[in-house]
Amino acid sequence: MRILVLGAAGMVGRRLIDRLLAEKTIAGETIGAIDAFDVVEPQIAAPEGVEIHSSAGDIADAATVKALVAKRPDMIFHLAAIVSGEAEADFDKGYRINQEGMSHLLEAIRAEGENYRPRLVFTSSIAVFGAPFEEKITDTFLAAPLTSYGTQKAICELLLNDYSRKGFVDGVGIRLPTIVVRPGKPNKAASSFFSGIIREPLAGEEAILPVADDVRHWVASPASAVGFLMHAATMDTDVLGARRCLTMPGLSVTIAEMIEALREVAGDAVANRIRREPDAVIEKIVAGWPRDFDAGRAESVGFSADKSFSDIIRAHIADEAARG
Amino acid sequence: MRILVLGAAGMVGRRLIDRLLAEKTIAGETIGAIDAFDVVEPQIAAPEGVEIHSSAGDIADAATVKALVAKRPDMIFHLAAIVSGEAEADFDKGYRINQEGMSHLLEAIRAEGENYRPRLVFTSSIAVFGAPFEEKITDTFLAAPLTSYGTQKAICELLLNDYSRKGFVDGVGIRLPTIVVRPGKPNKAASSFFSGIIREPLAGEEAILPVADDVRHWVASPASAVGFLMHAATMDTDVLGARRCLTMPGLSVTIAEMIEALREVAGDAVANRIRREPDAVIEKIVAGWPRDFDAGRAESVGFSADKSFSDIIRAHIADEAARG
Numbered sequence: 001m002r003i004l005v006l007g008a009a010g011m012v013g014r015r016l017i018d019r020l021l022a023e024k025t026i027a028g029e030t031i032g033a034i035d036a037f038d039v040v041e042p043q044i045a046a047p048e049g050v051e052i053h054s055s056a057g058d059i060a061d062a063a064t065v066k067a068l069v070a071k072r073p074d075m076i077f078h079l080a081a082i083v084s085g086e087a088e089a090d091f092d093k094g095y096r097i098n099q100e101g102m103s104h105l106l107e108a109i110r111a112e113g114e115n116y117r118p119r120l121v122f123t124s125s126i127a128v129f130g131a132p133f134e135e136k137i138t139d140t141f142l143a144a145p146l147t148s149y150g151t152q153k154a155i156c157e158l159l160l161n162d163y164s165r166k167g168f169v170d171g172v173g174i175r176l177p178t179i180v181v182r183p184g185k186p187n188k189a190a191s192s193f194f195s196g197i198i199r200e201p202l203a204g205e206e207a208i209l210p211v212a213d214d215v216r217h218w219v220a221s222p223a224s225a226v227g228f229l230m231h232a233a234t235m236d237t238d239v240l241g242a243r244r245c246l247t248m249p250g251l252s253v254t255i256a257e258m259i260e261a262l263r264e265v266a267g268d269a270v271a272n273r274i275r276r277e278p279d280a281v282i283e284k285i286v287a288g289w290p291r292d293f294d295a296g297r298a299e300s301v302g303f304s305a306d307k308s309f310s311d312i313i314r315a316h317i318a319d320e321a322a323r324g
Numbered sequence: 325m326r327i328l329v330l331g332a333a334g335m336v337g338r339r340l341i342d343r344l345l346a347e348k349t350i351a352g353e354t355i356g357a358i359d360a361f362d363v364v365e366p367q368i369a370a371p372e373g374v375e376i377h378s379s380a381g382d383i384a385d386a387a388t389v390k391a392l393v394a395k396r397p398d399m400i401f402h403l404a405a406i407v408s409g410e411a412e413a414d415f416d417k418g419y420r421i422n423q424e425g426m427s428h429l430l431e432a433i434r435a436e437g438e439n440y441r442p443r444l445v446f447t448s449s450i451a452v453f454g455a456p457f458e459e460k461i462t463d464t465f466l467a468a469p470l471t472s473y474g475t476q477k478a479i480c481e482l483l484l485n486d487y488s489r490k491g492f493v494d495g496v497g498i499r500l501p502t503i504v505v506r507p508g509k510p511n512k513a514a515s516s517f518f519s520g521i522i523r524e525p526l527a528g529e530e531a532i533l534p535v536a537d538d539v540r541h542w543v544a545s546p547a548s549a550v551g552f553l554m555h556a557a558t559m560d561t562d563v564l565g566a567r568r569c570l571t572m573p574g575l576s577v578t579i580a581e582m583i584e585a586l587r588e589v590a591g592d593a594v595a596n597r598i599r600r601e602p603d604a605v606i607e608k609i610v611a612g613w614p615r616d617f618d619a620g621r622a623e624s625v626g627f628s629a630d631k632s633f634s635d636i637i638r639a640h641i642a643d644e645a646a647r648g
Contacts, residue, residue, distance in 0.1 A: 130566060140458070151482050242468065
C-alpha cells in the first residue's frame with residue numbers, strides 16, 4: 001500500500017502520518033510507502049519497514065502534481081490549502097492553490113487511465129456554508145459560501161463528486177469543523193482565536209478574544225480530524241451514491257461554554273488569562289459562519305466525534321505533555 | 325449603453341437580441357451597440373441607430389474573451405454553453421467551454437480594474453440539482469448535480485457569487501427551466517424530446533417519446549426565458565445579498581398533461597403523431613432531473629413565468645406563423 005499525503009507538513013497532515021505509521025496497516029494492508037508532500041518539505045522520521053519520500057513543491061504546478069500521481073498511490077489524502085484569511089486577502093493565490101491544485105490532482109489521476117482509480121480523501125470545510133442558515137444545518141442545505149476559501153472548497157467538492165461519478169477516482173470529501181485545540185502558533189485563519197483562547201492560557205500566556213461570549217461555533221479535536229480521515233480512507237463508498245462530500249460530526253459550543261470548560265479543567269487563574277478585545281473584522285467574518293449542524297448522514301456511515309469540550313481540552317493537555 | 329451577448333447565435337440569444345432591438349432601450353438608457361458573439365458568427369440585421377458587431381470564436385480562449393470585454397460593455401449576457409448531452413459525452417470539452425469560458429470572462433472583467441463593474445447575467449440550469457430531491461425543491465436545497473453539465477453550471481454559480489461579493493462584477497445567475505417549445509431541429513440535449521413531442525406533431529411529423537407519460541418536468545417558454553434575462557439585467561441586485569443565483573419560476577407538468585394540452589389546442593390527429601419508444605439511457609438521465617420547484621425567491625424579486633402549458637403551445641404556434 002502506497003499513500004500520498006498532500007499537505008503533510010500541516011498540523012492535521014503530521015498527525016495523520018503519525019497515526020498511519022503507528023498502525024502500520026490500513027484497510028487490512030501493510031503500508032509500504034508514504035509520499036509526504038507540502039510547500040515546505042515535511043520532516044518525518046522513517047520507521048523500519050516503511051519508505052518515506054518527503055518532497056516540497058507547489059500544487060498549483062500541474063507537472064509537480066502529475067509526478068506525484070505517477071507513482072500510483074493507492075490512497076491520496078489531499079489536505080493542502082491556503083487558509084481562509086489568506087485566501088480572502090490574496091484572491092489569486094487562493095484560487096491557484098485551493099482550486100487549481102485540486103483540478104491538477106483530479107486531472108493527473110484521470111490521465112493515468114482506466115486501471116487506476118485511487119481512494120482520494122479531500123478535506124473540505126464548513127466554510128462552504130454561509131448565512132442565513134437553518135438553526136441546525138442539515139445534509140441537504142445549500143452551499144452558499146461567504147468567503148473565497150469557502151467558494152474554492154465548494155468547487156472542489158463539486159469536482160470530486162463529478163470525477164467520482166465518472167469513475168475517474170473514488171473520492172470522499174469531509175467537511176471539517178474548526179479544529180480546536182490547534183497546537184503551536186496562531187495562523188492566518190480567521191478562526192485561529194478559537195484555539196488561542198484555550199492554548200495560550202494553558203501555556204501561561206494571555207489570549208485575545210475578538211468576538212462576543214455568546215458566539216456559537218462547530219468544533220472538533222485534532223484527534224477526531226485524524227479519525228475522520230482514517231474512516232474516509234477505508235469506508236465503503238457505495239453507500240454515498242453521487243454525493244461524496246459529508247459534513248463531519250462535531251460539537252456545537254459557545255465561547256462561554258468553552259471558557260467554562262477551561263475553568264473546570266484548568267482553574268480560574270488559567271481561564272482569567274483571556275482578554276476581551278472585540279475586532280469588528282473578525283466579528284463580521286465569524287457572524288457569517290455556521291454554528292450548528294445535524295451531521296446525520298456522516299454519523300449514519302460511521303463517522304464519530306468528540307463527546308465534550310472538556311475532553312477536547314484534556315486531550316490537548318495530554319498531547320502537549322507528550323510533546324514535552 | 326453597450327451590450328455583449330455571448331451565445332448570440334443560439335435560440336435564446338437570438339430572441340434576446342430581437343427583444344433588445346425592438347425595445348431600443350434598457351434600464352432607461354438607449355442601446356447604442358450590441359456585440360454578438362458565438363462559436364459561429366451570429367447573423368443579425370442591424371437596425372438604424374444601433375451598431376451590431378458580430379464575431380465568432382472560442383470562449384475557452386482567454387485572449388478572445390479579453391478582447392470582447394476590453395470594449396467595456398455595460399451589460400453582459402453569458403448564454404454560451406455546451407449542452408448536457410454533449411458535456412456528458414465529451415468531458416474535456418464540457419469543462420473547457422462551460423467552466424473555463426466563465427472563468428475567462430470573470431477574470432477579463434476583473435482585470436479591467438476598479439472602475440468597471442458591469443451587470444453580468446449568466447444562464448445557469450436546474451441541472452445543478454440532482455436526485456434524491458425534496459418534493460418541491462426550495463431555494464435553500466443543495467446543488468448536487470448528476471451530470472458534468474450540471475456540475476459546470478454549479479461551479480459557475482459559485483464563481484459568479486464570489487466575484488460579485490468581492491465587487492469585481494454585478495452578477496445575476498438564473499437557473500432556467502427546460503425551454504419548451506424550442507423551434508428548429510432537435511439538439512444534443514437529453515431534454516430535446518420535451519420540445520420535439522410538441523414541435524414535430526404540429527409540423528405534421530412523427531415525434532418519438534423516449535420516457536413514460538407520468539414523467540414530470542419543469543418548463544418555461546422561450547418568451548419567458550427572454551423575460552427572465554431582461555429582468556435579471558435591470559433588477560436591483562442589492563436585494564440578492566451574496567446569493568446571486570436564483571431558480572426561475574416555471575410550470576411543473578407531466579408528459580400526459582403536455583400531450584393533453586396539445587390535444588386541446590391542436591386536436592387528436594396532431595397529438596396522435598407522438599410515438600412511444602422508451603430509451604433506457606434517456607429515461608435514466610431524466611429520472612435524475614428535478615420535477616417541481618418552489619421558486620419563491622425569484623418570484624419575490626419580480627420574475628414571472630407562463631400560466632399554462634396550453635399558452636406555451638399557442639405562443640409557439642404564433643411564433644412559427646410569424647416566421648412563415
